[in-house]
Amino acid sequence: MTSKFLCEFKDRSQVTIPKKLVNKLGLQPGDIVEIKEEDGVLFLTPSFVVPKSQSWFFSKKWQEEEKEVDESLKAGEGIKASNKEELFKILDLKS
Numbered sequence: 703m704t705s706k707f708l709c710e711f712k713d714r715s716q717v718t719i720p721k722k723l724v725n726k727l728g729l730q731p732g733d734i735v736e737i738k739e740e741d742g743v744l745f746l747t748p749s750f751v752v753p754k755s756q757s758w759f760f761s762k763k764w765q766e767e768e769k770e771v772d773e774s775l776k777a778g779e780g781i782k783a784s785n786k787e788e789l790f791k792i793l794d795l796k797s
Contacts, residue, residue, distance in 0.1 A: 719746075 783789035
């Protein structure tokens with residue numbers, strides 16, 4: 703459902719997001735909002751910043767591999783163990 707609101711552009715380039723939208727989107731003070739301009743239209747998207755040390759998880763390669771693992775698990779493939787000792791025994795590791 704599309705919502706439409708009029709907001710006033712304030713001093714220091716500020717715009718207040720209407721409370722109804724803040725609540726609907728679950729926005730909190732300090733949240734990051736991405737602003738994109740396209741052909742004179744502004745798009746605001748709730749966003750988040752990923753620390754550089756964790757950016758590997760969002761790489762295309764990692765996400766493709768995660769998808770493969772998820773599909774394998776859904777197909778019933780994988781190792782099943784009821785505790786770490788059993789898993790170590792299956793993997794031939796020492797605890």
